Amino acid sequence: MAVQRGTEPPFVVLGVGAGIAAYKAVEVCRRLVDAGMHVAPVLTEQAQRFVGRTTFDALASEPARVSVWEGDAPIAHTRLGQLADVVVVAPATADVLGRAAAGLADDLLTTTLVATRAVVVLCPAMHTEMWEHPAVQDNLAVLRRRGAVVVPPETGRLAGGDVGAGRLADPERIVDAVVQVLASRARSGPAGDLAGRRVLVTAGGTREPIDPVRVITNRSSGKQGHAVAEAARRRGAEVVLVTTTSLPVPAGIEVVRVETAAELETAVADRVGADGEGVDVVVMAAAVADFRPVATASSKLHKVDGPPSIVLEPTPDILTGVASRRRPGQVLVGFAAETDDLVERARAKLVAKGVDLVVANDVSAPGVGFDHDTNAVSILGADGTVTEVPLTSKGAVADAILDRVVALLASR
Ligand code: PMT
Numbered sequence: 001m002a003v004q005r006g007t008e009p010p011f012v013v014l015g016v017g018a019g020i021a022a023y024k025a026v027e028v029c030r031r032l033v034d035a036g037m038h039v040a041p042v043l044t045e046q047a048q049r050f051v052g053r054t055t056f057d058a059l060a061s062e063p064a065r066v067s068v069w070e071g072d073a074p075i076a077h078t079r080l081g082q083l084a085d086v087v088v089v090a091p092a093t094a095d096v097l098g099r100a101a102a103g104l105a106d107d108l109l110t111t112t113l114v115a116t117r118a119v120v121v122l123c124p125a126m127h128t129e130m131w132e133h134p135a136v137q138d139n140l141a142v143l144r145r146r147g148a149v150v151v152p153p154e155t156g157r158l159a160g161g162d163v164g165a166g167r168l169a170d171p172e173r174i175v176d177a178v179v180q181v182l183a184s185r186a187r188s189g190p191a192g193d194l195a196g197r198r199v200l201v202t203a204g205g206t207r208e209p210i211d212p213v214r215v216i217t218n219r220s221s222g223k224q225g226h227a228v229a230e231a232a233r234r235r236g237a238e239v240v241l242v243t244t245t246s247l248p249v250p251a252g253i254e255v256v257r258v259e260t261a262a263e264l265e266t267a268v269a270d271r272v273g274a275d276g277e278g279v280d281v282v283v284m285a286a287a288v289a290d291f292r293p294v295a296t297a298s299s300k301l302h303k304v305d306g307p308p309s310i311v312l313e314p315t316p317d318i319l320t321g322v323a324s325r326r327r328p329g330q331v332l333v334g335f336a337a338e339t340d341d342l343v344e345r346a347r348a349k350l351v352a353k354g355v356d357l358v359v360a361n362d363v364s365a366p367g368v369g370f371d372h373d374t375n376a377v378s379i380l381g382a383d384g385t386v387t388e389v390p391l392t393s394k395g396a397v398a399d400a401i402l403d404r405v406v407a408l409l410a411s412r
Pocket residue numbers: 203204205219220221222223224225261284285286287288289290315316317318319320333334335336337338349361363369370371372
């Protein structure tokens with residue numbers, strides 16, 4: 001069946017690697033079709049050992065393909081990549097990740113990955129030993145840097161009765177990720193609704209040194225801040241990400257790695273500028289220490305000397321500083337990590353810090369806040385509005401925040 005670019009429904013290439021989780025790709029295929037997508041399956045040669053192409057033929061929108069040499073399209077090796085709105089690979093095996101990271105194009109799936117400009121959603125699945133191998137993690141980091149969205153594997157039962165990390169994400173999560181990528185594209189149009197805007201995002205927890213080996217820190221992983229930076233980039237913004245983490249960052253985002261609140265403050269001040277002219281939007285997702293040791297010991301404190309008494313001093317409030325230098329039209333977003341009286345405390349921060357939006361998360365709730373791949377937030381506006389975002393991926397939360405930012409930018 002010939003499908004032209006731009007016709008509805010969205011065109012999704014479903015890549016299937018050779019792993020036992022290939023049987024779950026059948027369910028992913030069915031759910032994508034049920035969600036109204038045109039699904040073109042591409043299996044690797046060896047994937048057929050786990051599941052037959054006839055199964056995909058029966059469920060998908062067009063026949064499954066394996067080789068660049070089949071079908072009657074004149075340039076079959078680029079057709080699918082060019083038509084795709086999203087390429088999702090489930091399972092993405094260690095082999096497929098390696099070939100994709102190296103830019104190899106030795107079968108139809110890897111050729112499609114090289115030939116496409118669509119967002120690539122990778123859903124790794126493999127045995128724990130393979131998943132944890134540095135080569136696999138490095139390949140994934142490379143692919144992330146190039147803009148791939150990764151749906152991490154889950155921990156659970158694997159083939160052969162082993163238990164560990166590496167089980168393909170639930171098909172529902174995979175389909176959600178595809179839906180989210182498409183929704184983000186649809187909202188922002190081809191150029192992106194943040195095109196021409198400069199966005200600064202902070203992420204991660206600061207580390208305040210006590211001595212050369214010990215720090216005061218918090219549980220922030222940086223995932224939420226990174227998700228905001230990635231979503232802003234996808235939506236066309238020029239993005240600077242100031243992060244305390246070593247998480248991989250897609251190409252096209254400028255990264256400033258920092259450790260302490262003081263370093264983060266300097267990095268933010270440099271980018272925002274004395275008159276606020278440096279950026280259009282600031283999103284402070286970082287969990288900045290409120291207190292730091294007054295002095296850092298120059299050598300390791302030893303246990304035999306007894307417990308040290310550490311005198312703390314408050315850190316400057318970076319967001320309040322940015323707000324005091326804001327220029328007209330600039331949009332400032334703070335976060336509030338709370339365990340009680342969420343909305344009241346978040347509203348007090350919104351007023352005290354003088355920002356446009358505060359994203360409040362109840363970090364005592366399951367799946368919410370620190371280190372999870374998911375979050376649930378209330379986005380409070382200075383105009384009194386509240387947008388509730390129920391538990392979802394941090395990427396979806398990022399897009400909900402940016403929707404509010406885009407609306408504010410347009411109103412100024
Ligand atoms: O990183 P993850 O594991 O993905 O977790 C995400 C998160 C829970 C860290 C994130 O969603 C979040 O809530 N970030 C802000 C946490 C926080 O420090 O909240 P706060 O209520 O202490 O601070 C309020 C705001 O002031 C924040 O925007 C903070 O960046 C800013 N702040 C705080 C202290 C300080 N000295 N300067 C600041 O600018």
